[in-house]
Amino acid sequence: GQSLEQPSEVTAVEGAIVQINCTYQTSGFYGLSWYQQHDGGAPTFLSYNGLDGLEETGRFSSFLSRSKGYSYLLLKELQMKDSASYFCALQGGFKTIFGAGTRLFVKA
């Protein structure tokens, strides 16, 4: 089976850097993605790691280590609008499995 673990909440200060971790147990997958969801909105794609290592897109970076069953999302120069829920998700096998989500609170 597949399961993903994330912290339920993270709080950080505006302008800071925050890391949201995701650990997983699975028998196989193609890649791991991160999604952002604001209250009342739909999930939107942030990043995808098909291979081990770091992927960077603007203020967001994501890292994957398949041998350790571990990924993280790094958000730099935090802004108030980054307050949202963040989900890691395993992609592959004709379906996507989502983690429980991490609620990020950005304080002024």
Next chain:
Amino acid sequence: SAVISQKPSRDICQRGTSLTIQCQVDSQVTMMFWYRQQPGQSLTLIATANQGSEATYESGFVIDKFPISRPNLTFSTLTVSNMSPEDSSIYLCSVEGWEEGSQETQYFGPGTRLLVL
């Protein structure tokens, strides 16, 4: 990217009734996915819908409760049958896609917020 619309955006229904949610995509796609999301919770896959075949349901979800139609490559419906308050949730339609040609992703509709009294 894909643009997905859902109707209705929200509804309040009486228990025992049924509601059909429509999902329209702006491009032809092979697979469409239906998710449920309780407030503050993760997304749970209900079923995968392929055009021309029966939907594939995940554990805990059955066709009698959540019948799905997929008449063509751009449209699908999900019906929530014989509703109870436990069915109150957000229902999301989704399709697969690729960002920048190499990043596998899913695009989501805006969701249908259902409240069952």
